[in-house]
Amino acid sequence: MTVLMSPDELEAALRAVGAARYHNRHPFHQLLHGGKLDKRQVQAWALNRYCYQAAIPIKDATLIARTDDSELRRIWRQRLVDHDGTQPGEGGIVRWLALAEGLGLDRDMVISERRALPATRFAVRAYVDFVRDRSLLEAVASSLTEMFSPTIISERVSGMLANYDFITRETLAYFNARLDQAPRDADFALDYVKRHARTPEQQQAAIAALTFKCDVLWAQLDALHHAYVSPGLIPPGAFGHDGIWS
Numbered sequence: 639m640t641v642l643m644s645p646d647e648l649e650a651a652l653r654a655v656g657a658a659r660y661h662n663r664h665p666f667h668q669l670l671h672g673g674k675l676d677k678r679q680v681q682a683w684a685l686n687r688y689c690y691q692a693a694i695p696i697k698d699a700t701l702i703a704r705t706d707d708s709e710l711r712r713i714w715r716q717r718l719v720d721h722d723g724t725q726p727g728e729g730g731i732v733r734w735l736a737l738a739e740g741l742g743l744d745r746d747m748v749i750s751e752r753r754a755l756p757a758t759r760f761a762v763r764a765y766v767d768f769v770r771d772r773s774l775l776e777a778v779a780s781s782l783t784e785m786f787s788p789t790i791i792s793e794r795v796s797g798m799l800a801n802y803d804f805i806t807r808e809t810l811a812y813f814n815a816r817l818d819q820a821p822r823d824a825d826f827a828l829d830y831v832k833r834h835a836r837t838p839e840q841q842q843a844a845i846a847a848l849t850f851k852c853d854v855l856w857a858q859l860d861a862l863h864h865a866y867v868s869p870g871l872i873p874p875g876a877f878g879h880d881g882i883w884s
């Protein structure tokens with residue numbers, strides 16, 4: 639039988655999910671950060687990850703649309719501002735596109751998502767659908783991977799700067815803002831989950847939501863590894879298929 643945990647025990651259980659399943663443990667990230675990939679493989683990472691970036695504000699708008707809690711909406715809408723900016727040329731999506739262009743990718747190709755891996759699109763879509771279809775508590779809990787992102791972002795920026803001559807500090811500027819935004823967002827979401835998960839079932843649902851989200855991130859890296867590292871099977875239509883790297 640599942641027992642009711644204290645809020646701090648719940649937090650510990652959530653952190654244990656991240657320790658076991660967060661995407662910092664994925665071999666593709668270890669290759670990426672360790673300088674073991676060539677430029678095309680890094681380009682593949684950037685253009686696939688664009689799909690995730692582009693979906694994040696859609697899932698945040700979905701969450702906002704679902705709640706009648708005005709305070710939650712007010713706080714959550716900062717995430718839309720962070721990703722979309724307040725005027726053209728601002729925000730995380732634009733900064734991600736600058737990263738992709740800094741790697742030599744064509745901006746319109748990246749935005750079109752037509753060269754992304756099928757599994758990337760499916761994983762990203764699953765996240766948006768989850769936030770639309772599950773309870774609000776699960777929707778908020780699914781964002782909690784951000785508790786773990788500052789560490790991986792620091793590792794990524796220092797590793798990529800040290801190991802690739804085609805990467806500059808400007809290319810990676812996207813991540814600077816995330817180092818402030820992610821802890822702020824995660825602190826709020828964690829507090830929300832600790833206050834609103836009041837039954838054993840709700841607590842287990844929150845843990846399962848975070849597990850699901852780790853799977854969303856992991857699946858995207860599995861797809862990259864399968865296509866671009868080993869066995870190197872690039873799906874039809876995807877970046878690099880038939881030797882076309884554009």
Ligand SMILES: O=C(O)c1cc(C(=O)O)c2c(n1)C(=O)C(=O)c1cc(C(=O)O)[nH]c1-2
Pocket residue numbers: 694730780781782783784786787790791816855
């Ligand atoms: O670089 C990363 O490893 C990483 C991880 C995550 C995450 O853990 O979901 C996010 C981000 N970056 C990120 O940049 C971002 O905007 C973001 C939003 C969310 C979310 O679930 O709402 N996760 C993440």
